[in-house]
Each structure stands twice: as C-alpha cells, then as structure tokens.
Amino acid sequence: MNPTATSTDTALAAATAAARLLPSTTPLIAVAARPGEGPALDDIAVLASFVGSRSADVVLVAERAVQGALAAGADAGSPLPLSDALRPALEAACETLGAGVLDAARTEAAGSAVPADAHLFALEHEGVPQAWFALRMRAEPSATAGFPGVPAQRQSLHVLYDVEMTLTVELGRARLPVRQVLELTPGAVLELDRAAGAPADVMVNGRLIARGEVVVVDEDYGIRITEIVAGEQGVI
Template identity: 45%
Template structure:
C-alpha cells in the first residue's frame, strides 16, 4: 500500500500512514467488546472476500475534513452475545459505535452514526481500495477495515493543521505522538459499553380503536397502577428495576428502589 498525501515524500507518507493505521487499530482493540485483550495483527490489502470469515459488520462514514469510510467486522461470538443478551437482542451497530469513534479519533477525525451492513455488502459499501487489520484474542476474532482514501485525507488534514499551527505559534512544541496512549484497563465483560434504550413506565391500559380515536386534550386515562405505586424501569423492553418518580431540576427522574431479579423480570 503506497499512499502519498499532499506534498509529503512517498517514504514519509508511507511511514505516516503506517503509524496512523496502527493507532486506529489499537484504538479499536482497546474498546471493542471482547472477553480478553485484542491483539493487533499485520495489515494487508483488502479483497472482495475479506469479510466472509466474520459474522457481522458495522460501517460508518467520516465527517468533516476527513473523507472515506471505516468498518469493524466481528466474529460469531460477539454476534451471538448480542442476540442472546439477558436484556434482549442488542444492536451490533450500537455495540461497535465506540470502536469506530475511537478509530476516527486516532486519525484526528470523527465519524457519523454506525449502521449494520450485511457481510456480502460491506466491502462494496466501504469502497476500494482498503486495508484490513486483524484483531485477535483467544476465542475472539475481529478486524478493522479502513478505506485508503480516509488515510490520505487524514494525512492531508493533519499536514494542513500542522502548517497552520506552525504559522500561528512558531515556538517549538513537543511532537504529537500517534497511538502512544495507554489502552484503558480491560477486564470488561463482553457487552460493557453497549448503548441501550431505557424507559420508565408509569402503567398500562387497554383501549379500543374507537376510544383511541375519541381522545381529546384533557382526557384522563386510568392506568393499571394505583397512585403511589412504583414505576417500572425497562431496558430494551425488559423489566429490570422499579422506583419512584422524582423531579430533578425541573426534569423527571426515577429513584430506584428495587432491582428485579431475572425470574421476576421474565
């Protein structure tokens, strides 16, 4: 892979791109859900069949000065864990979003919302050429797919920013380190960090379509909950706790009074 951003010499560009790619892969490895630390493997050019060894993929597009796409593909173990979560089926894109954000941050960029992409379409949606960096641990497999266009534009954006900084502040500053941050301590369970919808439910009722169509401002609905009874805390539609409704700085809140065990929640 030879990428020459802006006016950088080819050798310097290749060195910069290699460091940026390693930083992005390390950032993904540090936050992607895994039962044990992921190790970054050697990068290789992507092919049409690069994704077929995996079970799921999430892709996001860069925003701002950096263009191109980035994807994270994961193995069956994470796909199964998300599907069989005690809190119900969880979204792969939401689980992988922090990893995509970390990759973008390592490149000095940002990405939009992740979306789940079928494996047979991820390479086409990502765009050629791209580079694959495997991420491996015992019983776990994943990979970073980074479009080469993103490396080019990230290098160009970094060069422009460096030139602007040098013009504005000519005093010597410490060189920026790429990928030099210490990964956050792991020991996390597989699904920690996954974003889920949390809902507080005051009560329920059943109504006919005729009554629903007759609703007007001021109509009072009688719920199946007595006044003063605790409200339910639902995560992805599953009951996990109960509590009392409170007001915090003019906003509603819930003070948890009871954690519902799995048998009761079911």
C-alpha cells in the same frame, strides 16, 4: 516523512483503539492482515464514514467476536443490534483521527463493504483472527483548493459547519458490573462520582468541551457555561 508509512501508523492506531472497545469475551490485538487473509465475503460488516480534520471510511467485521454480548442483551429482553454493539469501537477508532463527525453505521456484506485499497487488520486472540477492521483514508483537499491560503485542515472542517451534532450534559458517572446493570429496577438509586453542586460536563460526541451549572429556563433545564475546556481533552 513517508506518507504511506504515516497512513499505516494511523490505521494501526485506529485498529488498536477499536480492538480495545470491542465487546469481545477475549482480549484482541490488531495485526496487519497478511496477503490472502480477510473476512469471508458473506460475513456481516458494520461500516460508517467519518468526516473531519482527517476523513475516512471505517469497517468492522466482528459479529462472531461479539456474539456473547449480543446473546446477553437478548437474554435480558433487550436485543442489541449489531451496529449498536460495534458503535463504541467505531467511535474509538475515529477518535484517533481527530475532531469530526461519525455518521450512522450500517450493515453490509463484507465482500462489498471492505474497500480494496483499505488498510486491513486482523483482530486476533492468541494468533487467531476473531474479527477484522478496515480503514480507508480519504484524500485531503489541497491548501489552495476552494479557499486559497487557508490550510487544508481548516478547509476540511469547513464542510462540517452546518452539520448538527448532539450535545449532552453529564452530571456524573458510575461504574457497574453487567450483573448490577441487568438487576436495575424502577426506584433504584445510583451514586455518581460527583459531589452535589459540582459543575456538569458538556460533551459533544463523547468529548468534553465545557463545564457549566444547571439552570431552569421556562420550566426546562438548561446549562450556563462557566468554563471552556481546551487542550487534549477538549475539541477547541
């Protein structure tokens, strides 16, 4: 298999995932950038590093594409930082790379944020670029480097062992249009998509890893694990 072709396919999958989660007012399609195309050097880029089974640097230049979402947040009295607005799209892109950790996003001028050797994609609407996505895969360690006989994927995950990850417990979800979200007031009751007494989901970085029941430990809430989730949804 051609490694370059594999890397390009991976980058396209990541760009497509980012385009789907970008809070743009128009649907976007990821298209490989043509020679000479790219964001303006002084455009604001949001970038972050992903460390996992396949590590990479990811960049989104999309301030203009998400101006509507940023304006709506400002009108509601809660201005949304650009890095927060683009975070879900960055996370979606990195989910295509497998298990790992995405560090805090930061902003930088596109001229210095987009690596020269990165895969660059235009996120287009009706053939017109509205935003840009770049991904640079990092070299994977060889199977003999550091831990002889240990597969490269296990070695790359070894660096994550001491990384702290945020674990959340989800009791249920509700889908609401933006209008209703902005109309929420203290005392409002939201109906969740889960029956009373049903197991709660245990999530890490948005991925389901287990289910359990809510308990009380010394006046604090806790979760007793009743099921470990494996397979496509889980990370185990």
